[in-house]
Amino acid sequence: MKPIILCMGLISVSLILGGCSSVGVKAWERGHLAEKKMQLEPYPLDSFLDDHIYFSKEGSSGGRGAGGGGCGCN
Amino acid sequence: MQLKKLNLSQVLAVATSSLLAGTSQTVLAVDNNNDWQVDSSVLFYSETDRVSVVEPVVSARKKIGDDEYLKFKLVADALTGASPNGAIKTSSAQTFTTPSGSSTYTTAANTAPLDPSFHDTRGALSAEWEKPLNERLKGVFSANYSQEFDYSSLGLGANFSWDVNQRNTTLTAGVGYSLDQVKPVGGMPTGLTAMPTTTSVSKSKLGDTDDKTIASLLLGVTQVIGPKHLLQLNYTYSNEDGYLTDPYKILSVLDNSGNLRGTNPYLYEKRPTTRTRHALYLKDVKQFGADVLQFSYRYAWDDWGILSHTLDLRYRYELNAKNYLEPHLRYYLQDKADFYYYNLVDGSIPQFASADYRLGDLSTKTIGLKYGYVFAENHEFGIRTELIQQQAEGSAQFPDTDAVLVQLNYSFTF
Numbered sequence: 302m303k304p305i306i307l308c309m310g311l312i313s314v315s316l317i318l319g320g321c322s323s324v325g326v327k328a329w330e331r332g333h334l335a336e337k338k339m340q341l342e343p344y345p346l347d348s349f350l351d352d353h354i355y356f357s358k359e360g361s362s363g364g365r366g367a368g369g370g371g372c373g374c375n
Numbered sequence: 376m377q378l379k380k381l382n383l384s385q386v387l388a389v390a391t392s393s394l395l396a397g398t399s400q401t402v403l404a405v406d407n408n409n410d411w412q413v414d415s416s417v418l419f420y421s422e423t424d425r426v427s428v429v430e431p432v433v434s435a436r437k438k439i440g441d442d443e444y445l446k447f448k449l450v451a452d453a454l455t456g457a458s459p460n461g462a463i464k465t466s467s468a469q470t471f472t473t474p475s476g477s478s479t480y481t482t483a484a485n486t487a488p489l490d491p492s493f494h495d496t497r498g499a500l501s502a503e504w505e506k507p508l509n510e511r512l513k514g515v516f517s518a519n520y521s522q523e524f525d526y527s528s529l530g531l532g533a534n535f536s537w538d539v540n541q542r543n544t545t546l547t548a549g550v551g552y553s554l555d556q557v558k559p560v561g562g563m564p565t566g567l568t569a570m571p572t573t574t575s576v577s578k579s580k581l582g583d584t585d586d587k588t589i590a591s592l593l594l595g596v597t598q599v600i601g602p603k604h605l606l607q608l609n610y611t612y613s614n615e616d617g618y619l620t621d622p623y624k625i626l627s628v629l630d631n632s633g634n635l636r637g638t639n640p641y642l643y644e645k646r647p648t649t650r651t652r653h654a655l656y657l658k659d660v661k662q663f664g665a666d667v668l669q670f671s672y673r674y675a676w677d678d679w680g681i682l683s684h685t686l687d688l689r690y691r692y693e694l695n696a697k698n699y700l701e702p703h704l705r706y707y708l709q710d711k712a713d714f715y716y717y718n719l720v721d722g723s724i725p726q727f728a729s730a731d732y733r734l735g736d737l738s739t740k741t742i743g744l745k746y747g748y749v750f751a752e753n754h755e756f757g758i759r760t761e762l763i764q765q766q767a768e769g770s771a772q773f774p775d776t777d778a779v780l781v782q783l784n785y786s787f788t789f
Contacts, residue, residue, distance in 0.1 A: 325543035330602040338667045338691055338699075339660060341597065341607055344757070346416040346432050347745075349448075350782060353430070354420065358765065358776075360709050360734050361675035361683040363611040364656030366534075366549065366593060372497070373526030373557065 409753065409788035412436045416785075422778040425489065426456035442513075444505040450521075452497035457489035459773070461624040461730035462641055463718050464488065465634075471641065472571050474561040474623050476578060487774050490623065497523040511538045528555040534593070547595035547609075555587040559622035566645025567724060570625050578643070587617030603662035608655070615650040626730040627718040636721045644729040646714065652677040665693040680713035681734065697749045703761065705741035708768065717772050732765075732773040739765045743780075757784035 326334070333339055342348045348365065356362045357374035413435050420428040430453075436446040460471060462482075470481045473492045482488040499521035508514050515534040521527065534549035557563070564570070565579040591613035598606045624644045630636040654675040661668050673685040684707070691701045712734040714727035743761030750756065758781070765776040 324598065324600055325540065326599055326602050328541075333603045333662055334599060334605065339603070339605065339662060341605065341658060341660060344414075344784065346414050346434060346784060347759070347782070349432065350416065350418050350430065354763075354780070355707070355739070358733060358763075359683070359707055359737070359739060360679075360681040360712065361652070361654070361673075361677070361685070361707075363591075363613060363652055363654035363675060364609060364673040364685075366551075366611070372521065372528070373495075373523050373555075 410438050412753075412786070412788045414784070414786045416782060418780060418782045420778060420780045422456070422776055424457070425776065426454060426458060426493065428452065428454045440506075442505075442507045444503075446503040446505070448499075448501045448503075450497075450499040450501075452495070452499075454493075454495040454497075456493060457491045458493040458623075459732060460488050460490040461644060462488040462627045463730075463772075465627075469635075470572055471625075472574060472578075474559065476561050476571065477574060479572070479574060493623075495523055495525075497521060497526075508535075511542075512536070525558050525560055526555065527558075528553055530554075530589075543599040545597040547593065547597070549591075549593035549595075551589070551591040551593075553589040553591075555589070555617075556584060557587060557618050557622070558584045561622075563618065563620075563622050564643040566620060567642050567728065569639035570641040570643055572641070585618035587615060587619060589616075590614045605660040607658040607660075609657075611652075611654045611656070613652045615652075617648060619648060619650055620644060620646045621729070621731055624729060624731050626716060626728055628721055628724075629718050630721045642719065642724070642728070644731065645727050646729055647679065647727055650677055650679055667691040679734070680711065681709060683707060683709040699747045701745040701747070701759075703741065703743040703745065703759075705739070705743075707739040709735075709737050711736045711769075711771065732767070732771075732776075735773060736767060736769040736771040737765055737773075738768050739763060753786075753788040755784070755786045757786075758782070759784075 337343050352362070352365065353372065356372065413433070415434070416432045418428065418430040418432075420430070430450065432448065432450045434446065434448040436444050439445050462469065462471070464482075464485055464487045467484050468481055469488055470479050471488065471490070472479050473490070480491055499519060501517060501519035503515060503517040505513065505515045513536050517532045519528075519530045530551060530553035532549065532551035534547065536545050536547045538545050561578070562580040562583045563585060565581050568579040571578055591611065593609060593611045595607060595609035600606055621644060625641045626644055628636050628640055628642055652675065654673055656671065656673045658669070658671040667690075669689040669691075671687045673683075675685070676682045686706045688704045689701055691699050693699050712729070714725060714729055715734040716725075716728050716730055717735070718730065719728060741761055741763045743759055745757060745759035747755060747757040760779065760781045763778040763780070767773050767775075
């Protein structure tokens, strides 16, 4: 229960920081969202290599994808 | 062209037996009119006095239909150097046997014991088929296989994303399954039995190979907040079952005086055979002028007792239309596993125990900088360097690990 509360709190903070009075955009407002740099993973190989490094050096993993394993490094 | 497409679809139908772990994605993915997109990268990673890694990666994505893609990724990994074996440093020199049992190595007094025979090479191939299932629903089916000299893994997965709310909200669900096989050098030692200190004695073994399965699930939602603002929330779950112990790690056993006990001073570690992990992941992407801020927070916990917080911050600063700099900060803090011990004490050996520092109380701090150059349409070069420091937290006593990485990227389409 605690993590759910924590996450809901974080979403609220993010929305407030975003200063949004309304959520969402119209089709003609998507120009910036289509740019590569605005993607959730704009450089997938950077993310892939980071995940590999930290998977082998830390106790926790996950969050970004439903993967896991594939490596005897941990 | 149509014939070519049909052939690819047939190939895909066979390969669908092949899925893997998809990543939660938004439907906003950048498209272009070129058939191929190639991303390549090479990573150089080096720890002070320890492990060095060179890892090239090539990924190629082919457009095979309307919003339909086939992607392959090839990874190689060469790793050399020394790795902590789990024993503690002592005031006198210590001798250990290598995993094969055919030779020994000695660690000097007051020095953290490192196994110098640590090395590995790994190759991995993954394939991914991205297909629109209807106007609002997309499926990504994937498979991967990797092979190390002592480990192999076959993974399958499927990931679905569904656009709702005038495409302002994307709901994502993914599943993955991986079947791994462990084949350690020298076999799998029986947990919490003695590591021989001479080559004339053989260790007690469970066998030569064992399996491990990993089933994973992802549920996510991505929300467009505004014309320059995105928010993602994921929950991931995974269940591991099988041989989860590190066959090369040991623990020191001290007597009541705090000295290494006289007989059988080192025991092989032993971990539980199941592990259930959970993670909540929040990511916020926001554009300020032309610059982009990416922030993420992950809260992860598992039934081994590990609980962690990860904060990650990147700010892409546009120098001009073609050049950008991206500073990166990351902070990770972890509570130890229930069965983590710096050392064991004679007479009170627990059911499970590991001295692997990666299961201890630790923090990781990362600071990095990336430079990117877009030198032609759809051609981009990048270089990044990062410094990573891991250190013990709380009462943990293991030594710090310092690492540096340099990564070169080149991407193009045609």
